Amino acid sequence: MGAHYTPAPLARFVADKAIAYLERSRSELLRVLDPACGDGQLLNAAIEALLEHGIKNWQAVGVEADAQALGEARNRLAHPGGVVHLIQGDFLRVASEFTPQQELWSEQDASAGLGSRFDLVIANPPYVRTQVLGAAEAQRIANRYDLSGRVDLYHAFIRAIGDVLRNGGILGIITSNRFMTTLAGKAIRSYLTTQLEVLDVIDLGDTKLFEAAVLPAVLIARRKNRVKGPKSYTVPFTRIYSHTRSVQEDETPARVSGGIIEALAFGDEGIVDAPEGTFAITRGHFAVTPGATDVWRLVSSQESEFLSRIREYSHQVIEDVAFVRVGIKTTADEVFIRKNWAALPREKCPESELLRPILSHEDARRWALPGRYVPAARVLYPHLVSGNGKRVINLADYPGTRRYLESFRSRLEARSYVAEAGRRWYEIWVPQDPAAWVSPKIVFPDISAEPKFYLVYEEYLVNGDCYWITLRPGTPEETLYLILGVANSDLMTRFHDAAFSNKLYSARRRYITQYVARYPLPHPDTPAALRVSTLTRELVEQTKQQSALDSIRQLEHDINVAVYEAFGIEWDGGV
Ligand SMILES: C[S@@+](CC[C@H](N)C(=O)[O-])C[C@H]1O[C@@H](n2cnc3c(N)ncnc32)[C@H](O)[C@@H]1O
Missing domain, CATH: 3.90.220 (Adenine-n6-DNA-methyltransferase TaqI; Chain A, domain 2)
Known part of the structure; x- marks a missing residue:
């Protein structure tokens, strides 16, 4: 189920970041959702941050597939003064009550399930290849959200969250940083820049802030109120990776006693010596063009100067020769x-x-x-050079090989794609x-x-x-x-x-x-x-x-x- 819960300091960091972008008067009802709330840590951090910002009129909704985790969330979220509504179920199905928001200006509130759209969505959605949900479910998800390639559940979650955010609502999400640069992340990059406005990106790199198999990033975005022209804009980004370079004399690392989350929250930059290890924090901006599928390259101004110098002196690239x-x-x-x-x-x-x-x-x-x-x-290489190409061997010419491969025949034939490609069962792929x-x-x-x-x-x-x-x-x-x-x-x-x-x-x-x-x-x-x-x-x-x-x-x-x-x-x- 991709359950890697968010540690409390990171949860609070994301909540504070997202809330800072809310444009609401304090008296208005504020609705917050965590679509995969696990044991409720992130939702709890959001509620605490709202209270500290003086927002008393709030409603919180948590959706979670796992009943046991939801039970823990129920205990954690017993907050006085607000309404907490917890739903056990598959968020992608719950969210499908909402028509995809094609037209940004039409607010369409659904009455059942989640209720009206949300002012704030805070999430650490599951990272699971949709393929593990079975081919039919993977296809259904891909079709519904226009996704292709190696689709991960968090791609679908981002799309579904967009459907349940009200116009102008804020999204604060912790997710794999892969969508920024992969081919499969193309549809998500395009979606995030067309339907939402990206406000802040923090690549948490290899900091191991929590036990997930992916390198996480925090993304803050606002659902657009109206369609703007395809004008590029710049987004602030922060990147933190462990520092392996020997420290130069002129860069004494700053010591941060409160840990890397504190360093990130305080805007620290450069090499920091934290209880978790030594890290390099880079800050800068990157340009996005609405609808563009280009990779999001978080390059600091120093790095872009370096890259342009290299480009100036490069005569060709390896693939030219x-x-x-x-x-x-x-x-x-x-x-x-x-x-x-x-x-x-x-x-x-x-x-x-x-x-x-x-x-x-x-x-x-x-x-x-x-x-x-x-x-x-x-x-055991069953191909021979033949003219300008190759041909697969004839097993009759190689009795030892034939007997060896025959003994693994069912294992090899299980690679059904080999036969489907019109190839022999004993070929290598x-x-x-x-x-x-x-x-x-x-x-x-x-x-x-x-x-x-x-x-x-x-x-x-x-x-x-x-x-x-x-x-x-x-x-x-x-x-x-x-x-x-x-x-x-x-x-x-x-x-x-x-x-x-x-x-x-x-x-x-x-x-x-x-x-x-x-x-x-x-x-x-x-x-x-x-x-x-x-x-x-x-x-x-x-x-x-x-x-x-x-x-x-x-x-x-x-x-x-x-x-x-x-x-x-x-x-x-x-x-
Ligand atoms: C990465 S964990 C995050 C939990 C929590 N938001 C946090 O930050 O601590 C993802 C959660 O998504 C839940 N989950 C997986 N698939 C889901 C689905 N289709 N709908 C709702 N929850 C789901 C898992 O059970 C897990 O608790």
């Missing part, structure tokens, strides 16, 4: 990938020419594999192009705390938890070294964070095609770029030979300095 692809996806790794093929009974052992060494995140490192390194795992494996490539893992790009000359395959870069035909091989030096540099880590802001927990980052393909490259003929390639070639050699660490560190440092120079940015000691 290379292909960036994900590794193979078998969708049955336990069948196709093993470290111990030799332990199988002889008659069931696949033919050795089909067993190919495969690199996965376990093999990932920086620069190069040590000489004579062989990945521990091998994949994404085999990539077997002819491309012979090219020299740069391999890197999908998730990692630091860049781990390394050069591979061997014909090793790459598993789906990693990506690989090969040069486009006609590109000089030297470019591979330039790409490697740039991709592993401190400067590119700064670029990655500023341009894509996609940190995960524990300061790990995602490295995927859509980001890495956009890494800028300097003009390859400039002296600094030539130095990057030469030094990287040297470093690859030394890594292969497992040279002394001092010598490797020195080369890494020299490459970092050269990359900064290649992009016209002064070396400042690095990340």
Whole structure:
């Protein structure tokens, strides 16, 4: 059910933020709703904040699917002086009594269930892929709210909350920060900027303020009173992420004794040392255009200056000179990938020419594999190069493989999408192009705390938890070294964070095609770029030979300095 309750200080922070935007006289009745109220923490914080703001005439409504949680909410919310109405049920169904507000100016009050529309909605809706509710329910939700792609329940909640907010009403929501940047979040971004006016965004990053599998963000928005023209406007944002960079002399961290919520509430900025750890708080503005589906990129003015400098010095991006692809996806790794093929009974052992060494995140490192390194795992790769393409093997030609795969036939046939795509039951789902494996490539893992790009000359395959870069035909091989030096540099880590802001927990980052393909490259003929390639070639050699660490560190440092120079940015000691 996606039940991760909001801790009290965060609940109060969101309530205060939202209430600050209310435009009501204190005597008017104020109606507040939490559409997935759990044990009532958030609704309670909202009521307390209303009382402190001198609002005495209020009604609170909580909806919750889970009866037990609702019982706890009932005890918590026994407030004197106001009306608390708790409803057990599915908010998406309860809200569907309200016609979607297509016309912003027509207030349409429903009489049953929730009563009239709300002045304030405060929510921490469930984060659950709608797919887990079953295909039919997922489809129903997607259709009703015009959603597509990897739809999450919180997308539907945002839409349904819009339907129950009165015009001018305020929404204060804690939710996953993913909708700001994902493809599936497109419809929500467009909705939030068309039907609502975004007032404030606080990306809580990897602060682990509560136990959820997502990185949370707080969003404050107002339901529009009237349709405004598609004029862009700027929204204040705050971002807080754990700070891993060594602290520079000129930035002594501010100590905050009351915790990070207090630091956020007091408007602190920069590096803060809080009881929860050391964090960097960035504040700035970002532009939104009503109806636009662009990603919401929270870039401070300092970062945007940095990005434009990089853009000015970049000659091309990686995808101009290379292909960036994900590794193979078998969708049955336990069948196709093993470290111990030799332990199988002889008659069931696949033919050795089909067993190919495969690199996965376990093999990932920086620069190069040590000489004579062989990945521990091998994949049973049932595809062969054929002309310009590939063909799947004929099992009759490989009796050992046939017997091995037959013993997993039901497991493999359960991948019904393989047959539906007109493919053989024993194919791997994404085999990539077997002819491309012979090219020299740069391999890197999908998730990692630091860049781990390394050069591979061997014909090793790459598993789906990693990506690989090969040069486009006609590109000089030297470019591979330039790409490697740039991709592993401190400067590119700064670029990655500023341009894509996609940190995960524990300061790990995602490295995927859509980001890495956009890494800028300097003009390859400039002296600094030539130095990057030469030094990287040297470093690859030394890594292969497992040279002394001092010598490797020195080369890494020299490459970092050269990359900064290649992009016209002064070396400042690095990340
Ligand atoms: C992330 S928790 C938040 C609870 C509470 N608002 C808080 O902040 O502490 C989400 C809650 O949504 C409830 N829930 C899940 N699906 C729901 C639905 N369709 N309608 C109403 N509540 C639902 C879960 O039981 C859970 O209590």
